[in-house]
Amino acid sequence: MTSRTPAPFGRALCAMITPFTEAGALDLDGAQRLADHLVAEGCEGLVLSGTTGESPTTSDAEKSALVRAVADAVGDRARIVAGVGSNDTRHTAELARAAEKAGAHGLLVVTPYYSKPPQDAVAAHFRTVADASGLPVLLYDIPGRTGTRIEPDTILRLADHPRIVGVKDCAYDILGSQKVISRTELAYYAGCDEYNLALYAVGGAGHISTVANAIPRRLRAVLDAFDAGDTAGARGGQLAATPLIELMMASGLPGAVTAKALLGTLGLPSGPVRAPLLPAAREATDGLRAAYEALSA
Template sequence: MTSPSSLSAPSAPFGRALCAMVTPFTDEGLLDLDGARSLAARLVAEGCDGLVLSGTTGESPTTSDDEKAALVRAVAEAVGDRASVVAGVGSFDTRHTVELARQAEQAGADGLLVVTPYYSKPPQDAVEAHFLEVADASGLPLALYDIPERTGTRIEPETMLRLAEHPRIVAVKDCAYDMMGTQKVMARTDLAYYSGCDEFTLALYAAGGVGYISTVANAVPRQLSSIVAAFDAGDTAGARQSQLQAMELIELMMGSGLPGAVTSKALLGALGLPAGPVRAPLRPAGREATDGLLAAYEGLRQAQLASA
């Protein structure tokens, strides 16, 4: 079992302010690589130091292997060394996940995001074996993606403790909603914990996390990065203010009953930014939902101006 050298936060292997980027499509539903390059460049210019591609928000279940590789190549080319590029490669099939990991490495990714195998509900020894096989398949560092609400299977804390011994398993995207289990693992390993739930960005960072992987950052990257920047500067009141200012938009984007890919693309499209439609089975947000998102976005912008 790994023992952290101190109780300070471990290093952030992929940056601190990461966006779970949408995958832009054309009006015809094709992969929009020019849009992806443009959106990636904007996100980095607006404060993101890492981009996660082909995750939940990136609609990975509906993109082909070739599209995933092309997306990594395009975004890596657009951001260069200004930000890390983390490729989502997880699936319910270990063999396919290994293939995607190798493909992402060849395409120029800096790291991998690997979700727990879903649908088949493997027991913990099978979950552990899956991650170890993927970690051995390439030379890239891995972030484990723990989101049991979607996968049906938790990466239990004891399993995390064992997986932390692998030299390429370096981080966790935490969507488990279990602060007790999360802090148990953080206290006993050097795994870098990223909040995958926007409402927990400040809470997890204050408890020893290293940053966030945010869906809401697609729309307001500066607001999200200001939370960790203020905390790092010792301005805990400012960090709290930035977190709470964003909560109306966070709730509408992540807690309204619509998937984050749907709300992100609705808001980005309304703002004239690259996004395009979602792919079925997802359906676009309606006018009322889009208007609500825009109103919350404008309210946040006004709050930022008032507190500047």
């Protein structure tokens, strides 16, 4: 069995959608019901207000209200990680303090976007935010959306901060990830579902999964099988989920759109996406449901 750094927020985390009412308002009751469902289905942690949670289009007050509502719903059954990233260091620090006050157990902090800060500025940003509260921090490395990578050497330098405990890895650089995993105690979470097993097999901490909105138990079973030494079972579970992963994450539609479309067909809280996103077309929704049904057969 591969040795790994203990997972600070559990192994199987869901990047939870943010349910809205049909009128577009924050649906806190729906968020509580969805959170309760996800935890009952095996999620050990929930990440709120991330990419899948449509964080760019929710207000600061909505983000705090969401943390409070979900924390109340799940109690001590799961860890709550709040997305607090923005392209403004001062604002991000404010969001970090607000999330701590609202009851989050940890913070997800994305690389500042649009400004394209150099690596010394990226590092300074993360250190400032980590110093702003008493909560542990996951660095969110997703250069395809932010335009700026957290370079592996920068992550190595940040690993000495006592509250920077891990990385949500959406960098598509498995070599860079292995380099950091081998040299630090940082917990690496796969943020791209196609890498869930691959990263776990080389010592990753687990996953922060968009697809877990729909199939949380199946994705956790991949990790459980690997931990039990059933590598063939883990491989089979990962490959079986691949058609749905592809439709949800690589179809040209954002994960928030595909997750909400599929959850809507399953009778789970979802609601519309907020502009500038648009809902999935009927053909895409039908394809998602067909892939889900095939996996569940």
